[in-house]
Amino acid sequence: MDITKATPSWQNAIAFCCKQNIPITIMTQTTVEAQVASSNFDALAFELKHAEDFKTSETFYFEPNYEVDTQDDKDFGKMGRIWDGKQLIGTFYYCDWRKRWVTTPFYLGVKYIKNNESYLRFFETNQLAEKYIKRLYQQR
Helix, strand or coil: CCHHHHCCCHHHHHHHHHHCCCCCCCCCHHHHHHCCCCCCCCHHHHHHHHHHHHHHCCCCCCCCCEEEEEEEECCCEEEEEEEECCEEEEEEEEECCCCEEEEEECEECCEECCCHHHHCCEECCHHHHHHHHHHHHHCC
16 A cells, blocks of 8 residues: 555645635745744733733633533432532432521532531522532532
């Protein structure tokens, strides 16, 4: 087998892109030369400023993807569970004798809460209980 015939050349790749209406960006030598950093550019100061801006930023660069489902529990009745991907971050259920929603968070930021009794809270709605668990999980 002749390897030169088996692998497409760059001309074949361009022809393929043209047939598929795929835009091709070609950088000319003058474009490349204009992107070269000037001699008085301080790369270390740039990196430090970038790192400081990143630390002080209060915005999330991604939207957390939480999923809430319910499961029948023999002790608590219908119990809500909050997931971040495959990780269970907390549960909540309705307490009949208190007439409130009880939360059981499992994480404080990235730290697993071993003794979560101190983080148990009671809320009037299940939406408030969900927000509380999510807020504890997002503390990083």
